Amino acid sequence: MTEESWGRIRNELLKSVGKSNFTNWIEPLKLDTFENGIARFEVPTKFMRDWVSRNFAEQIRQHLEKAGENVARVEFHVPSRSATSPAAVTERSSKSKTGAPRAPDDSVLTAAPLEARFTFDTFVVGKPNELAHAAARRVAEGGPVTFNPLFLYGGVGLGKTHLMHAIAHELQTRQSELRVLYLSAEQFMYRFVQALREKEIMGFKEMFRSVDVLMVDDVQFIAGKESTQEEFFHTFNALVDQNKQIVISADRAPGEIKDLEERIRSRLQCGLVVDLHPTDYELRLGILQQKAELYRSQYPGLKMAPGVMEFVAHRITTNVRVLEGALTRLFAFASLVGREITLDLVQDCLADIIRASDRKVTIEEIQRKVAEHYNIRLADMIGPKRVRTIARPRQVAMFLAKSLTTRSLPEIGRRFGGRDHTTIMHGVRKIEELKATDSQLADDLNMLQRLLEA
Numbered sequence: 362m363t364e365e366s367w368g369r370i371r372n373e374l375l376k377s378v379g380k381s382n383f384t385n386w387i388e389p390l391k392l393d394t395f396e397n398g399i400a401r402f403e404v405p406t407k408f409m410r411d412w413v414s415r416n417f418a419e420q421i422r423q424h425l426e427k428a429g430e431n432v433a434r435v436e437f438h439v440p441s442r443s444a445t446s447p448a449a450v451t452e453r454s455s456k457s458k459t460g461a462p463r464a465p466d467d468s469v470l471t472a473a474p475l476e477a478r479f480t481f482d483t484f485v486v487g488k489p490n491e492l493a494h495a496a497a498r499r500v501a502e503g504g505p506v507t508f509n510p511l512f513l514y515g516g517v518g519l520g521k522t523h524l525m526h527a528i529a530h531e532l533q534t535r536q537s538e539l540r541v542l543y544l545s546a547e548q549f550m551y552r553f554v555q556a557l558r559e560k561e562i563m564g565f566k567e568m569f570r571s572v573d574v575l576m577v578d579d580v581q582f583i584a585g586k587e588s589t590q591e592e593f594f595h596t597f598n599a600l601v602d603q604n605k606q607i608v609i610s611a612d613r614a615p616g617e618i619k620d621l622e623e624r625i626r627s628r629l630q631c632g633l634v635v636d637l638h639p640t641d642y643e644l645r646l647g648i649l650q651q652k653a654e655l656y657r658s659q660y661p662g663l664k665m666a667p668g669v670m671e672f673v674a675h676r677i678t679t680n681v682r683v684l685e686g687a688l689t690r691l692f693a694f695a696s697l698v699g700r701e702i703t704l705d706l707v708q709d710c711l712a713d714i715i716r717a718s719d720r721k722v723t724i725e726e727i728q729r730k731v732a733e734h735y736n737i738r739l740a741d742m743i744g745p746k747r748v749r750t751i752a753r754p755r756q757v758a759m760f761l762a763k764s765l766t767t768r769s770l771p772e773i774g775r776r777f778g779g780r781d782h783t784t785i786m787h788g789v790r791k792i793e794e795l796k797a798t799d800s801q802l803a804d805d806l807n808m809l810q811r812l813l814e815a
């Protein structure tokens with residue numbers, strides 16, 4: 362391949378990766394050699410090497426191939442300073458040319474792959490995560506270090522990893538010369554053990570101490586692992602001394618991680634400790650709406666009945682990962698069977714998830730809260746009176762029993778003084794109809810639902 366044909370290929374790449382990716386990542390590549398089907402490119406920094414090999418190598422290889430070059434793989438290497446470290450490599454398959462599985466180091470694990478969709482743009486902000494989001498944004502601005510470390514914690518699937526990747530993406534865009542290293546605590550340990558085994562501990566130390574931003578996910582993993590903790594401690598101190606930003610995440614607050622050395626615990630508490638709270642209804646709805654937008658473009662023509670998103674946001678409260686999984690399943694299922702996404706379809710398709718995440722609101726609780734709200738006697742909820750002032754709240758309670766519990770209509774009927782399931786169905790429909798036009802009723806329902814969920 363000549364410089365000239367590489368020039369043409371670059372033009373093609375510009376079209377496929379877009380202007381800003383091209384300027385950031387492709388333009389700085391210098392074709393070094395092209396021999397035996399291996400195209401070697403020079404990249405200015407290690408970080409860039411890892412980034413390009415993770416995100417663009419395959420595209421580059423395909424473009425070369427399209428242009429008629431017989432290319433088995435592309436490699437990137439940093440000249441001079443880091444010439445001794447292995448080049449990041451991407452291959453057509455995970456096997457090496459000899460057919461043997463690749464050793465882990467072949468692909469350079471200096472940073473774990475970043476998930477492209479974990480950006481600030483796709484992160485929905487609500488009350489439960491606004492502080493964590495603001496702190497992450499501040500770090501991502503890349504200005505002078507104001508708190509070190511930033512310690513993000515929260516339960517499973519609440520967005521810790523998403524925020525960390527978002528910081529890395531943002532820093533990358535703003536200051537591509539920064540060396541940002543993101544990895545899980547498990548990978549940290551893995552690399553440490555490997556360095557010990559291969560007597561490359563100096564290289565390990567040098568690598569970790571030369572980054573500008575270090576992000577370690579799931580730090581609770583190193584608890585109880587003595588020598589990894591020790592090494593982590595030294596790395597941490599060395600970076601803080603150089604005023605380099607550190608971002609840490611864990612599933613709980615530093616003080617609550619068992620078997621963590623006291624000196625590490627206190628270091629972790631030194632900066633800003635913020636938690637991601639469990640999601641609330643509004644945040645869940647926001648996340649669902651955002652994801653649904655994406656799916657709508659993927660599955661054009663698929664219809665969704667009103668109230669579906671609200672129902673899912675009410676009923677699936679476990680965590681965002683489960684919420685996303687539910688939506689994925691819903692769209693895939695609906696498109697497979699060619700049906701509109703209705704509440705019935707949701708109940709069919711997500712029954713297991715809904716059951717698992719059921720908050721166990723009881724019908725009795727619903728009756729009590731609704732009676733209190735409308736100022737009627739609890740006994741009248743299940744009694745025979747038909748006056749509107751009692752019948753309407755009773756229907757509201759029926760509606761909530763249907764939407765907030767997994768009880769069947771006959772079962773709900775039994776709890777409402779032995780009424781027939783058709784009566785319950787009538788009540789539920791009535792409220793469904795009314796709430797579309799009666800804003801007072803819609804507000805009442807919202808408030809009651811929130812009360813019952815609290």
Ligand SMILES: Nc1ncnc2c1ncn2[C@@H]1O[C@H](COP(=O)(O)OP(=O)(O)OP(=O)(O)O)[C@@H](O)[C@H]1O
Pocket residue numbers: 479483484485486490515516517518519520521522523524612648681682685
């Ligand atoms: N506020 C949010 N907006 C949009 N998506 C979100 C939000 N919070 C979480 N998610 C999504 O939920 C999923 C789980 O999030 P993530 O992997 O960041 O969780 P985590 O807190 O790191 O969980 P774990 O403790 O299991 O590692 C991801 O797909 C992420 O994009």
